[in-house]
Amino acid sequence: MTTDTAIHFASDNYASVHPEVAAAMLGADGGHEPAYGADAATAAFDEAIVEAFGARAVGFPVFNGTGANVTSLLALSPRWGGGVVASEHAHIHNDEGGAPEKVGGLKVLELPAPDGRLIPAQLDRYAGDLGDEHRAQPLVLSLTQSTEVGTVYSVEEITALVDAAHSRGMKVHVDGARIANAAAALGVSLKEACGGADVLSFGGTKNGAMLGEAVVVLNPELADSLGHDVPYIRKQTMQLGSKMRYVSAQLTALLTSTDEAGDPLWLRNARHANAMAMRVRDGLEALALPGLRFTQATQANAVFVEMPRALAAQVREDYRFYDWKPGRSEEMVEVRLMCAWDTTAKDVDAFCATVAARIEG
Known part of the structure; x- marks a missing residue:
């Protein structure tokens, strides 16, 4: 890791x-x-x-x-x-x-x-x-x-x-x-x-x-x-x-602390983190991975998704994230992916590309 x-x-x-x-x-x-x-x-x-x-x-x-x-x-x-x-x-x-x-x-x-x-x-x-x-x-x-x-x-x-x-x-x-x-x-x-x-x-x-x-x-x-x-x-x-x-x-x-638009820092940080979580969800959905299932609505800065345990283990060689609970079968696990104020679109896209590469590999 x-x-x-x-x-x-x-x-x-x-x-x-x-x-x-x-x-x-x-x-x-x-x-x-x-x-x-x-x-x-x-x-x-x-x-x-x-x-x-x-x-x-x-x-x-x-x-x-x-x-x-x-x-x-x-x-x-x-x-x-x-x-x-x-x-x-x-x-x-x-x-x-x-x-x-x-x-x-x-x-x-x-x-x-x-x-x-x-x-x-x-x-x-x-x-x-x-x-x-x-x-x-x-x-x-x-x-x-x-x-x-x-x-x-x-x-x-x-x-x-x-x-x-x-x-x-x-x-x-x-x-x-x-x-x-x-x-x-x-x-x-x-x-x-x-x-x-x-x-x-x-x-x-x-x-x-x-x-x-x-x-x-x-x-x-x-x-x-x-x-x-x-x-x-x-x-x-x-x-x-x-x-x-x-x-x-x-x-x-x-x-x-506000920006030129008058938005306070709490709002800017949270709005960005939320947007990055939705980008994670959209990126993973685009992979059309068989068995991949989103278990909760993505409304804030967290994405909950079920995926194969083997895939999760491989992706963890490059990124940290937590298992939330067992999946619908022994081969599956529900994971939690969190985004923060400093998560960038580039970070998200690289993560999704890693998931895609692990699938293909």
């Missing part, structure tokens, strides 16, 4: 730091600034959050996505509650090392979601447990936008889910590790892509940042209470950075 600096398709986490983000970090460097967020860069971040999410929105920079999710879920969960409803694919359920359970004392209550998306009627599966002292109280619904399988909730779909949860006495968290990709795909703002949710884990790392996410309180009615609680939770979950200015500067750059 190659280990050079070639573009791979394993994860958007593989991508380098966007130059505008790197410049923002350098701009925050030099001299002394008060620690723990009492600095000029974090003040600018606070203003950027208000501009992007509304006058009462409050943001709290953290180190990583797991930290943002656990902090958000703890803020929304009373100590006696503990139940978080999520899809079977949810990152908090499968890919965070049990952190919600171990660190947060929470219980993830999964629901089936073949295409990554839940529907309002599914909430009834756990809503009946409300008031039953023998059950973990399902007081939080956690949605991922865009989903772990590359699909996107429409504004109408996610709004309906949020409304259904609220009507059942639940609060709503959005895991927005790729919220930028969802908003770009939908052609809406970051706030609109959340559909009226209460708290967002705003992702930066997968969209051009070096490190850093943020917990964003979206619901104005919760701004005061959670604005008070989150700082303590963030500290207790080891997500409070002393030199916060360097995280804040990155997120502010994503939200406010």
